[in-house]
Amino acid sequence: MSIQARVIALDHSQVAIPAGREAEARAFYVDLLGMEEQVKPEHLARRGGLWLRGGLHLGVDKAFVPAQKAHPGLLVDDLAALRATLATAGIAIVEDEPLAGYMRFYVHDPFGNRVELMQRVADAASQGESEKAKALSREVFGRSAAAYVASRDHAASPDLDLLVRWALPHAHEVALDVSTGGGHTALALAPHVASVVASDLTPAMLAAARAFLTSQEVRNALYVIADAEALPFLEASFDLVTVRIAPHHYPDPQRAVREMARVLRPGGRLVMVDNIAPEEPALDALVNAWEKERDPSHVRAWRASEWDGFLRGAGLCVTRRQISQKTHEFAPWVRRTGISAAVAASVERAMLAAPEVAQAHFAITARDGHVVSWTSDYLICRAEKD
Numbered sequence: 001m002s003i004q005a006r007v008i009a010l011d012h013s014q015v016a017i018p019a020g021r022e023a024e025a026r027a028f029y030v031d032l033l034g035m036e037e038q039v040k041p042e043h044l045a046r047r048g049g050l051w052l053r054g055g056l057h058l059g060v061d062k063a064f065v066p067a068q069k070a071h072p073g074l075l076v077d078d079l080a081a082l083r084a085t086l087a088t089a090g091i092a093i094v095e096d097e098p099l100a101g102y103m104r105f106y107v108h109d110p111f112g113n114r115v116e117l118m119q120r121v122a123d124a125a126s127q128g129e130s131e132k133a134k135a136l137s138r139e140v141f142g143r144s145a146a147a148y149v150a151s152r153d154h155a156a157s158p159d160l161d162l163l164v165r166w167a168l169p170h171a172h173e174v175a176l177d178v179s180t181g182g183g184h185t186a187l188a189l190a191p192h193v194a195s196v197v198a199s200d201l202t203p204a205m206l207a208a209a210r211a212f213l214t215s216q217e218v219r220n221a222l223y224v225i226a227d228a229e230a231l232p233f234l235e236a237s238f239d240l241v242t243v244r245i246a247p248h249h250y251p252d253p254q255r256a257v258r259e260m261a262r263v264l265r266p267g268g269r270l271v272m273v274d275n276i277a278p279e280e281p282a283l284d285a286l287v288n289a290w291e292k293e294r295d296p297s298h299v300r301a302w303r304a305s306e307w308d309g310f311l312r313g314a315g316l317c318v319t320r321r322q323i324s325q326k327t328h329e330f331a332p333w334v335r336r337t338g339i340s341a342a343v344a345a346s347v348e349r350a351m352l353a354a355p356e357v358a359q360a361h362f363a364i365t366a367r368d369g370h371v372v373s374w375t376s377d378y379l380i381c382r383a384e385k386d
Contacts, residue, residue, distance in 0.1 A: 010055065011055060012051075012055035012056065012057050013055060013056060013057070013072055014056075014057040014058070014059045015056065015057070015058055015059070015067065015071075015072060015109075015113050016058075016059055016060075016061035016064055016065075016067065016111075016113070017049060017058045017059070017060060017061070017064065017109075017111050017113075018060070018061070018064040018111055019048060019060045019061075019062055019064075020048070021110070021111065022048060022049065022050055022058075024110045024111075025049075025050060025058050025109070025110070025111075026050065027110075028109050028110050029052055029056075029058070029109070030052070032085060032086065032089055032091070033074070033076075033082070033117075034076075034082075035052045035053065035054065035056070035074075036052065036053040036054075037050055037051070037052060037053070038050075038051040038052060038053045039051075047059070047060060048060040054074075056072055056074070064111070066108075066111055066112030066113050066114075067113045067114060068112070068114055069114070070114075071106070071113065071114035071115060071116055072115060072116065073104075073116040073118055074115065074116065074117055074118065075118050075119065075120070076117055076118065076119055077119070078119070079103050079104075079105075079117060079118070079119035081230070082117060083105070086107060091107050092107065092108070093105050093106075093107055094106050094107065094108075096116065099118075101120060101121050102118045102119065102120060102121060103118070103119050103121060104116060104117065104118040104119070105117060129251070130229075130251035130252060133249075133251045133297070133299060134201060134227065134251065136296055136297045137201060137202065137249050137297040138201060138202045138203075138204075139297075140295060140296065140297040140337055140338070141181075141200075141201075141202040141204070141205045141297070142202050142203070142204035142205065143204075143338050144336060144337055144338045145182075145202070145204045145205045145207070145208035146208060147336050147337075147338070148181050148182040148205065148208075148336070149182035149183070149208050149209070149212050150182075151182065151332075151336060152332075154181060154182055154184050154244075154245060155182070155184050157326060158324075159244070159273050159324065159326070159378060159380055160184060160185065160188055160244070161188075162273075162322075162380055163185065163188070163242060163244060163271050163273055163380060164188050164189060164192065166271050166320055166380065166382045167189070167240055167242060167269060167271045167382070168269065169189055169192035169193045169240060170192070170193070170239070171192070171193065171194060172194055173193045173194060173239035173240055174193065174194055174195050174196075174197070174237070174238050174239055174240075175189050175193045175195070175196040175197070175238060175239065175240040175241070175242065176196070176197045176199065176231075176233070176237075176238045176240070176241045176242070176260075176263065177189065177196060177197065177198050177199065177241075177242050177243070177244075178199055178226070178228050178231070178241060178242070178243040178246070178256075178260060179199070179200055179201065179228055179243055179244075179246030179247075179249070180198040180199060180200050180205075180206070180209050181200065181205060181209065181244075181245070181246065182205075182208065182209055182212060183198055183208075183209030183210070183212050183213050184244075185242050185244045186198040186209065186213060186218075186221055187212070187213055187216055187218060189240075189242065190213070190218045190220055190221055193220070193239075193240065194220065195220045195221070195222065196220065196221050196222075197221070197222045197223075197224055197233075197238075198210070198213070198221055198222070198223050198224070199223075199224045199225070199226035199228075199231070200225065200226070201225070201226065201227055201228065203225055206223055206224075206225055209223070210223045228243070228246070228247075228250055228256040228259065228260075229250060229251070229252050229255045229256045229259060230259065231259045231260070231262070231263055233263045234263070235262050235263060236263070236264065236265040236266065236268075237263045237265070238263050238264055238265065238268060239264075239265055239267075239268050239269075240268060240269050240271070241260045241263065241264055241268070241269070241270045241271075242270075242271050242272075243256075243260065243270075243271075243272050243273075243274070244272075244273040244274070245273060245274060245275065245378075246274065247272070247274045247302075248274055248275050248291070248298055248299060248300060248301045248302070249297055249298060249299055250299060251299055253302065253310055254310050254313060254314070257270075257310045257311060257313070257314045257316075258313075258314045260314070261314040261315055261316050261385055264385045265385070266385055266386060267384070267385065267386075268384070268385050269382055269383070269384050269385075270311075270316060270382070270383045270384075270385075271380070271381070271382045271383075272307075272311075272379070272380070272381055272383070273378060273379070273380045274301070274302075274307075274378060274379060275291070275301045275376055275377070275378050276301055276302060276303060276304050276307065276323070276377050276378060276379045277300075277301040277302060277303050277377070278303070278361060278377060279303050279304070279305060282355075282357075282358075283357075283358055283361055283362075284301075284303065286354060286358050287301060287362070287376065288300055288301055289350070290347055290350060290351060293343060293346060293347050293350070294333075294334055294337060294339060294343070294344075294347050295337040295339075296337075297337075304321075304323055304379050307379055307381070308321075311381070311383045314383075315385070315386070316383035316384065316385055317383060317384050317385075317386065318381055318382070318383045319382050319383065319384050320380075320381060320382040321379070321380075321381040321382075322379070322380050322381070323377060323378070323379055324377070324378055324380065325363075325375045325376065325377055325378070326375065326376055326378055327363070327373050327374070327375045328373060328374055328375070328376065329372070329373055330348070330351075330370075330371040330372055330373055330374060333374075334347055334348070348370065348371050351364055351371050351374060352364075352366060352369070352371060362374050362375055362376065363375035
C-alpha cells in the first residue's frame with residue numbers, strides 16, 4: 001500500500017513541569033535562557049503551563065516526574081556567553097560527550113528536567129571572525145582617535161543637528177550614545193538631557209572623547225567601554241539611544257540594534273545615522289570596496305531597505321526616516337584612518353576608474369588626475385519602542 005501523507009517537520013515538543021510553578025519556569029527559560037514566551041490560546045491557558053516561541057511547550061503534569069533522559073536540544077547563538085550567564089546564576093553545567101559539528105553542554109531546569117544547549121561549530125567560527133573584526137576596529141580607531149575628534153565630517157555635519165532635533169531630548173531624560181567615537185553626538189546631546197552615557201568599543205577612542213568633552217566643560221557625561229552588540233546595561237535603562245556613523249563597523253548590526261532596543265524604556269527613541277549603500281547591487285559593491293580598502297575595519301554599509309528590516313526585527317517602529325548625501329573632501333577622508341600613501345593612491349585610482357553611472361551617483365569630482373571630493377549616501381531614522 002502506498003502512503004501519500006508524510007511528516008515534514010517537528011512543530012513542537014513538550015516538557016512537563018509541576019503545577020503552580022510557572023513563575024520559576026519563566027525565570028529560567030525566558031529570563032536566563034532568553035527564550036520568548038508565546039501567548040497560549042485562551043481555552044488552553046486555563047490548564048496552566050506556558051508556550052515558548054520555537055516550539056517548546058511547558059505543560060503542567062499533576063503526577064510530575066523530572067525527565068532525566070528525554071530532553072529538548074536548544075540551539076543558541078553564543079554558547080560561551082550563555083555558559084557565563086548560567087554560571088553567574090548558580091546553575092550547574094554538565095559537560096556532554098563530543099558531537100561532530102556542535103559545541104554543547106546540558107543543565108537541569110528548576111524542576112530537574114534535562115535541557116541540552118548547543119551551538120553549531122560554524123556559528124562559533126563566525127563569532128571568531130567577529131572578534132577579529134572588533135580587534136581590528138580597536139586597532140584602527142585606537143591609532144586615529146585624535147583624527148576623529150578633529151574630523152569636520154563628524155563634528156560639523158548637518159546630520160548631527162538633525163539627529164538632535166529628531167531625538168526630541170528632554171531635560172529629565174537619560175541618554176546613551178553608542179560608539180561615540182570622538183564624542184560629538186554626546187556633546188550635542190549633553191545640554192538637553194539630565195545625563196548622557198558615552199560608550200565605545202575602543203578604550204583609546206573613549207579616552208579621547210572624554211578629554212574632548214571635558215575641554216568643552218561637559219559635566220553630565222559618563223564614559224563606559226562597551227561593545228554595541230553586548231551592551232553592559234540593564235533592560236529599559238535609557239529614554240534615548242543614539243548611534244552615529246558607526247554601525248558599518250559592526251560584524252552583526254542586527255544584534256546591535258536588538259541590544260539598543262533592549263536598553264530603551266517603553267516609549268524611548270533610537271536615532272541612528274549611518275553611511276548606506278545604494279539599492280543597486282553594482283553601486284553597493286563599489287562603495288563598500290572603496291570603504292574597505294580605505295578602512296580595513298569597515299564591515300559593510302547596508303542598504304536602507306536592510307536597515308528597515310533590522311529595526312522592525314528588533315521590535316521598533318520607524319517614525320521618521322530620511323536618506324541624504326554628504327560630500328567628503330577626498331584627501332582628509334582617505335587618510336583619516338592612517339593608511340599608507342600607496343593604499344590611498346589605490347583608492348583614488350579605483351574611484352577615477354569607476355563606471356560613468358558610479359561617477360554620477362557618487363558625484364566624484366576630479367582635477368588634474370586627482371579626486372577632489374565625492375558624495376556618499378547616509379540614512380537618518382528615528383525608531384520608537386512601544
